[in-house]
Amino acid sequence: MSGALLSVEDAVVDLPTPRGNLRAVDHVDLAVGAGKTLGIVGESGCGKTMLSRAVLQLLPKKARLSGRVMFDGQDLTTLSAEKLRKLRGRSLAVVFQDPMTSLNPVLTIGTQLIETIQEHLELDLAQARQRSTELLAAVGIPAPEQRLAQYPHQLSGGMRQRVAIAVALSCEPQLLIADEPTTALDVTIQAQILDLLAREQQRRHMAMIIITHDLGVVAGRTDEVAVMYAGRVVERAPTPALFKQMRMPYTEALLAALPKLDVPPHTPLPAISGRPPDPTRPLKGCSFSPRCRYSAGRCSTEKPRLSPAETLEHLYACFHPLAAGSGA
Amino acid sequence: MMLQVASDPLMQVENLVVEYSVGGKTIHAVSDVSIEIARGETLGLVGESGCGKSTLGRAVLQLRQAVSGKVLFDGHDLTTLKGEALRNMRRRVQLIFQDPIASLNPRRRIGDIVAEPLVIAGVRDPEERKRRVSEVLSAVGLDPALVSGRLPHEFSGGQCQRICIARSLVLNPEFVICDEPVSALDVSIRAQILNLLEEMKARYGLTLLFIAHDLAVVKAVSDRVAVMYLGRLCEVGPSEQLFARPAHPYTALLIEAIPVPDPDVRPTTSVPVGEPPSPIAPPSGCRFRTRCPRADARCASEVPELRVVAPGQFAACHHPLI
Numbered sequence: 001m002s003g004a005l006l007s008v009e010d011a012v013v014d015l016p017t018p019r020g021n022l023r024a025v026d027h028v029d030l031a032v033g034a035g036k037t038l039g040i041v042g043e044s045g046c047g048k049t050m051l052s053r054a055v056l057q058l059l060p061k062k063a064r065l066s067g068r069v070m071f072d073g074q075d076l077t078t079l080s081a082e083k084l085r086k087l088r089g090r091s092l093a094v095v096f097q098d099p100m101t102s103l104n105p106v107l108t109i110g111t112q113l114i115e116t117i118q119e120h121l122e123l124d125l126a127q128a129r130q131r132s133t134e135l136l137a138a139v140g141i142p143a144p145e146q147r148l149a150q151y152p153h154q155l156s157g158g159m160r161q162r163v164a165i166a167v168a169l170s171c172e173p174q175l176l177i178a179d180e181p182t183t184a185l186d187v188t189i190q191a192q193i194l195d196l197l198a199r200e201q202q203r204r205h206m207a208m209i210i211i212t213h214d215l216g217v218v219a220g221r222t223d224e225v226a227v228m229y230a231g232r233v234v235e236r237a238p239t240p241a242l243f244k245q246m247r248m249p250y251t252e253a254l255l256a257a258l259p260k261l262d263v264p265p266h267t268p269l270p271a272i273s274g275r276p277p278d279p280t281r282p283l284k285g286c287s288f289s290p291r292c293r294y295s296a297g298r299c300s301t302e303k304p305r306l307s308p309a310e311t312l313e314h315l316y317a318c319f320h321p322l323a324a325g326s327g328a
Numbered sequence: 329m330m331l332q333v334a335s336d337p338l339m340q341v342e343n344l345v346v347e348y349s350v351g352g353k354t355i356h357a358v359s360d361v362s363i364e365i366a367r368g369e370t371l372g373l374v375g376e377s378g379c380g381k382s383t384l385g386r387a388v389l390q391l392r393q394a395v396s397g398k399v400l401f402d403g404h405d406l407t408t409l410k411g412e413a414l415r416n417m418r419r420r421v422q423l424i425f426q427d428p429i430a431s432l433n434p435r436r437r438i439g440d441i442v443a444e445p446l447v448i449a450g451v452r453d454p455e456e457r458k459r460r461v462s463e464v465l466s467a468v469g470l471d472p473a474l475v476s477g478r479l480p481h482e483f484s485g486g487q488c489q490r491i492c493i494a495r496s497l498v499l500n501p502e503f504v505i506c507d508e509p510v511s512a513l514d515v516s517i518r519a520q521i522l523n524l525l526e527e528m529k530a531r532y533g534l535t536l537l538f539i540a541h542d543l544a545v546v547k548a549v550s551d552r553v554a555v556m557y558l559g560r561l562c563e564v565g566p567s568e569q570l571f572a573r574p575a576h577p578y579t580a581l582l583i584e585a586i587p588v589p590d591p592d593v594r595p596t597t598s599v600p601v602g603e604p605p606s607p608i609a610p611p612s613g614c615r616f617r618t619r620c621p622r623a624d625a626r627c628a629s630e631v632p633e634l635r636v637v638a639p640g641q642f643a644a645c646h647h648p649l650i
Contacts, residue, residue: 043514043516156603158603159603186376186377186541187376187543187585187586188376188581188582190587191584194587213514214515214587214589215589216586217587219587219588219593220587239591240591240592243590253516254516257515257518257519258544258589259542259545259547259548260544261547261571261586263548265547265548265549265551265567266526266549266551267548268523268526269519269522269523271519271520271522271523272519272520273520
């Protein structure tokens with residue numbers, strides 16, 4: 001993992017709850033290089049958002065994090081609050097699912113952009129204003145000059161997400177984390193926002209992490225994909241390799257459960273029975289085993305380790321992986 | 329009527345117009361929509377947020393007052409019914425909402441929640457109510473003995489949606505409107521609920537209006553699909569035919585924008601930039617023209633009527649793709 005811009009090493013996030021300890025992230029290793037895009041896929045409660053918050057050092061106060069988060073040569077877990085604040089927004093930017101909660105409703109778009117730019121870059125007001133206008137134009141907002149004076153509520157959801165992306169890009173970050181950036185948006189707007197993120201990522205040679213529950217979103221737009229289940233990474237591979245040959249039964253089941261356009265109506269969907277385990281009651285064996293149709297023997301008593309398939313880049317955690325060449 | 333495709337229509341919506349005012353401005357939510365749903369059919373209704381699809385669903389149930397138009401259910405015009413007559417008719421029509429957790433009263437027990445429609449309908453005998461509740465809870469895959477005494481917060485989103493489905497079935501309705509029933513659910517749970525809806529439809533002989541923004545989800549369950557944009561119908565047709573050969577440029581755009589879980593399929597870049605205009609001041613003529621690559625002067629001056637483009641398939645476009 002040397003040479004990676006960001007590497008998460010053996011990260012564990014524990015949250016105390018009234019029902020006992022909740023292990024949100026369970027021994028996760030991940031890395032993303034400059035100019036690369038990593039997709040993190042999983043369902044609600046799988047720990048994908050907690051993992052991104054661990055990277056940003058924005059975990060809830062009660063949460064305990066162990067492991068290392070190496071970003072550009074420094075361990076973020078050891079940095080002071082002041083240093084972290086300088087880093088976030090400057091080199092480390094984030095776009096959240098709901099742009100209404102990430103933008104301040106009582107400040108104009110212009111104020112929010114100019115504030116961010118002046119906080120991190122040595123620019124005077126006129127320069128910051130100029131840069132804000134350029135950024136809004138770059139993210140596809142018509143009449144950017146006029147928009148600076150508007151408030152978030154005056155824009156549509158898609159336009160607000162464009163503004164949130166403009167704020168995130170304002171200081172030329174090295175890494176952009178997009179946490180479900182299009183889940184709140186309509187399908188035509190989703191396509192536009194994903195195109196915009198991909199274009200800016202390439203133009204700026206940024207590293208990017210896209211967090212989503214939709215395998216369709218990561219398929220054409222990422223270099224590598226990590227699939228999470230119950231706090232752990234259960235499969236990780238370069239995107240083409242993953243879709244060509246899924247090894248982890250959960251990944252396959254997740255893909256199979258998606259309704260397909262090329263299947264006739266009223267075809268029963270191959271649903272995954274049951275639901276994810278209670279995170280405060282960890283299972284001894286593989287967390288997916290109670291729902292897995294290949295589960296047998298030690299699956300319920302022993303946790304499979306994340307280990308390489310044919311190539312070192314393709315990792316999976318399963319005792320009964322899908323056979324190579326069987327087709328997903 | 330143009331859209332008389334159903335030989336035995338259970339629900340007929342005729343020239344329905346729904347408007348409401350917000351801050352002195354009129355929102356044209358549903359403009360002159362006509363559609364029929366045959367007995368035993370599932371009609372999918374798709375469109376982006378704000379296109380009027382939920383308003384149409386509510387107007388069918390008379391939860392929103394229509395400005396004009398008719399809603400004929402089994403031959404009776406619901407828009408003219410009042411009081412007891414409307415309540416009796418409504419028992420035959422039920423609604424399932426998007427957010428299953430928000431649609432259940434957090435302080436009431438599951439058994440009481442599912443029995444409530446029976447109480448309102450005047451089923452006095454507690455044993456009879458209990459029998460009906462047990463039957464529908466079992467039908468949706470829940471154990472009545474285990475769940476009846478529990479509260480909604482003890483259940484996951486998928487289980488809450490099962491409870492909502494059970495409640496909608498307890499009065500033996502003929503017609504169920506499902507408004508985005510799976511969009512708040514995770515992928516693995518979504519498939520379970522879609523399969524359950526199909527099973528319930530077969531078991532209870534239901535007719536469904538299935539409203540959703542996700543085309544793949546709609547296709548999975550619908551016999552026919554209607555596409556809505558800014559309060560108007562763009563296209564109606566048999567599911568497979570419509571997806572294979574869309575006639576309206578908007579339908580084609582929606583299909584193209586779906587992310588495909590296959591890295592060999594490059595995301596298309598032909599999705600036009602721009603967003604739907606405001607329903608307060610919809611564009612003249614064809615409402616899609618401001619985002620349409622095929623639009624010309626005629627599209628601005630003349631509202632396109634729904635016309636036959638293929639057997640059973642209708643599109644409202646001056647320049648259809650087929």
